[in-house]
Amino acid sequence: MADLIDGKAFAAKIRAEVKEDSDKLISQKQVDPCLAVVLVGENPASKVYVGQKTKMAAECNIKTKDFKLEASTDQETLLKLIDELNNDSSVHGILVQLPLPKQIDERKVIDAIVVEKDVDGFHAINAGRLSIGGDMLKKAFIPCTPLGSLLLLKDHVEDLKGKSAVVIGRSNIVGKPMSQLLIEESCTVTVVHSKTKEIEKVCSQADIIVAAIGRAEMIDSKWLKDGAVVIDVGINRISIKKEDGSEGSKIVGDVDFESASEKASKITPVPGGVGPMTIAC
Numbered sequence: 216m217a218d219l220i221d222g223k224a225f226a227a228k229i230r231a232e233v234k235e236d237s238d239k240l241i242s243q244k245q246v247d248p249c250l251a252v253v254l255v256g257e258n259p260a261s262k263v264y265v266g267q268k269t270k271m272a273a274e275c276n277i278k279t280k281d282f283k284l285e286a287s288t289d290q291e292t293l294l295k296l297i298d299e300l301n302n303d304s305s306v307h308g309i310l311v312q313l314p315l316p317k318q319i320d321e322r323k324v325i326d327a328i329v330v331e332k333d334v335d336g337f338h339a340i341n342a343g344r345l346s347i348g349g350d351m352l353k354k355a356f357i358p359c360t361p362l363g364s365l366l367l368l369k370d371h372v373e374d375l376k377g378k379s380a381v382v383i384g385r386s387n388i389v390g391k392p393m394s395q396l397l398i399e400e401s402c403t404v405t406v407v408h409s410k411t412k413e414i415e416k417v418c419s420q421a422d423i424i425v426a427a428i429g430r431a432e433m434i435d436s437k438w439l440k441d442g443a444v445v446i447d448v449g450i451n452r453i454s455i456k457k458e459d460g461s462e463g464s465k466i467v468g469d470v471d472f473e474s475a476s477e478k479a480s481k482i483t484p485v486p487g488g489v490g491p492m493t494i495a496c
Contacts, residue, residue, distance in 0.1 A: 217445070217479040220367050226491035229366075230275055233495075237276040249278040250308040250334065251300045255293065255319065256286035260450070261312045267494050268310070280306065290319045294327050301329045308334035313388070335359065337387065345392055348399045361393040363492025364425055364446045365400070371481050372423070372444055375400040381418050382406045383434065383469070384427035389448055393425050426469040435474035442480040445470055448489050 240246045250272055254265045269279045282296060293315075300309050309332045315321050325337045333341055336356035344355035368375065380402040384390035390406060397404045402423065407414050409428075418424060418438040424445045426434050431451035439445065449469030457463045468485030476482055483489055 217476040217482040218371075220371055220446075220481050220483045220488060222363070222367060222483055222488040222490065222492045225367060225370060226363075226495035229492075229495040230271060233277075234275040241276060246307075247278055247305070248276070248308075249280065249306050250310060251280045251282065251303075251306045253282045253284070253293070253296065253300075253309070253311045255284045255288050255312070256316050258312075258314065261314070264494070265312050271494050286316050288316070288319070290323065293319060293324060297324065297327045301327075301332065306332065308332050310334055330356075336362075336392070342387070342392070345395050348395065352399065357396070357496075358388060358392045359496035360389050360427075360448060360489060360493045361396050363496045364393060364448060364489055365396045366496070367446060367483065367489070367492060368423065368444065369400075375402055375423075378402045378422040379420060380404050380423040380425065381421035382425045382427065383414075383418065384408060384429070384448075386427065389427040393427065397423075397425075424470075428469050430469055431467050432471040433469055435471040436478040439475060439478045441478055443478065445475055445479045445482040446489060447472075447483050447485050450485060450490060 237248050240248055252265055252268060254261060269281060272279045284293065297309065300306050309328045311324055311328070313321060315324060326339055328338060330338050330340045333356050336358040341356045344351040345357060372378065380397045382390050382394045382404065385406050385408045394404045394406050405417060407417055411417065415438050419440055421440060421443060424439065424443055425448060426445070427448035429449060429451070431453050447468035447470040451467050451469070452464050453467055455463050455465050466486050472482070472484065
């Protein structure tokens, strides 16, 4: 049975370190760290995430300015708000919660944020710095989910050098930056996706699996090599029957936890794995 990778406990350590740094900024530099959080619309998952980020920021002595806009907000209005936040010297980070409504071009919004305040690390310049690696990484904001996943891996795998890693999913938010971080750690990296042929076979040869494909419990033990380390980034809500016969729901990952645990050496649970690390990072 696989050992559990406890993201909740690790995230608590990160938040404690961030609070120390924040306290020093306040006491030694007279700087009050401030994060602007912009939410457009009523996406339930986004509302939960924004609420958690605001709560965790307060724990770390980071002020937040919350901006909640209607789902009908047009692109021009959102870009005007971002311009104001870019020019507000009291705001040090800007976080626009994704996804955005269909009438808004996400890429235009992300690249409108000044690079120095792009705490999500999605701006084209931050993405470029991550891709180049080396000393450029020191100047980059790194997307929080891949960074959190890497920190968990480094905490549980003694040496990543030369390990075979498969990243399932090729999004700009997780898959691509995750693959770049693993390359930087000298892993041999393969990115697979919906068009990959013999995807199970490719995955079954990997020492490390990072699942970020957005399909509930898709990856089971057949996809895994004996002793693989599994990082499950997926967050999916599925319907279940409760013991009393009523309908309910629960959160699951992209990995079939019970099945994968029989073959993996280490695995992140969902919830309680990558999710808390995303918010902490």
